[in-house]
Amino acid sequence: MDRVEGAAALDGLVDRVRGAVRALPLGDGRDALHGRWLGHPLHPLMVQVPIGTWVSAAVLDLLPGQRRAAHALVGVGLAAVAPAAIAGWVDWAELQRRQMRVGLMHAAVNITAVGLYAGSFTARMRGRPVLGKALGFAGLLTVSVGGAIGGHLAYRQASGANHAEAVPQLVEPGWHPIGAVADFPVGEAVRRHVDDVPVLVVRESGEQVHVLAESCSHMGGPLSEGTVVDGCVRCPWHGSVFRLADGWNVRGPATAPQPVFDTRVTNGRVEARLATPAPEHPVETSRHAA
Numbered sequence: 001m002d003r004v005e006g007a008a009a010l011d012g013l014v015d016r017v018r019g020a021v022r023a024l025p026l027g028d029g030r031d032a033l034h035g036r037w038l039g040h041p042l043h044p045l046m047v048q049v050p051i052g053t054w055v056s057a058a059v060l061d062l063l064p065g066q067r068r069a070a071h072a073l074v075g076v077g078l079a080a081v082a083p084a085a086i087a088g089w090v091d092w093a094e095l096q097r098r099q100m101r102v103g104l105m106h107a108a109v110n111i112t113a114v115g116l117y118a119g120s121f122t123a124r125m126r127g128r129p130v131l132g133k134a135l136g137f138a139g140l141l142t143v144s145v146g147g148a149i150g151g152h153l154a155y156r157q158a159s160g161a162n163h164a165e166a167v168p169q170l171v172e173p174g175w176h177p178i179g180a181v182a183d184f185p186v187g188e189a190v191r192r193h194v195d196d197v198p199v200l201v202v203r204e205s206g207e208q209v210h211v212l213a214e215s216c217s218h219m220g221g222p223l224s225e226g227t228v229v230d231g232c233v234r235c236p237w238h239g240s241v242f243r244l245a246d247g248w249n250v251r252g253p254a255t256a257p258q259p260v261f262d263t264r265v266t267n268g269r270v271e272a273r274l275a276t277p278a279p280e281h282p283v284e285t286s287r288h289a290a
């Protein structure tokens with residue numbers, strides 16, 4: 001998988017496919033497919049249907065008298081592929097290059113699996129159950145490999161993870177000074193640190209100052225290099241839009257909101273503290289304490 005991540009030879013294909021996916025006229029449906037409404041990516045949830053039905057079909061194929069039921073399950077799985085695949089493609093088109101190379105391989109293996117299941121369905125329909133079962137088992141093996149590659153993409157490469165999740169664990173509770181009010185020109189994005197955690201600071205007017213975690217929850221993009229407009233900041237990497245007042249992800253591909261800080265001005269100096277409740281201690285800390 002490390003070799004696939006570094007396979008620059010795939011980049012021409014990556015660019016063409018990404019251009020095609022981004023050109024799809026999906027409108028607001030694109031955010032729905034990302035899973036912004038759900039709070040995390042939709043694709044892993046949607047693949048449960050084809051995988052579940054195909055595993056079930058394989059079990060039934062091993063039992064006597066279940067031919068028609070297995071055939072139906074293979075068909076249901078095939079019908080569920082398209083929405084799951086579209087959700088996956090729109091997520092894929094907003095990844096980093098190394099992730100996209102692996103994602104392309106994930107898709108290629110899964111397309112092969114779908115081809116095998118389509119062959120299995122057709123063979124069963126034509127009264128060739130032995131061939132249908134054989135193609136079904138081959139499809140299950142292939143989709144399992146595709147799932148393993150997807151696991152690498154999701155967990156090793158953190159595609160779809162909330163890249164701002166650690167912030168509440170890293171910032172000590174309480175107020176932290178971040179600079180004089182005059183250091184923050186109205187309407188401009190400024191990068192500062194709170195407890196060594198980079199934050200985005202935007203003074204909206206007078207002493208009204210907004211502070212969000214700097215690293216975008218989508219892929220860690222630098223929000224201080226983004227565009228501030230209409231009370232929101234737009235990430236420079238993939239265009240997620242976060243509301244400055246509360247960190248809400250107004251537009252995807254980010255599916256998680258941005259950690260936000262309360263602010264106050266004391267003697268002309270801006271202070272910030274995490275707006276969210278103090279998190280539980282990380283597991284590592286608890287273990288040491290025990």
Ligand code: FES
Nearest residue numbers: 216219221235238
């Ligand atoms: S890093 Fe992708 S939208 Fe911010």
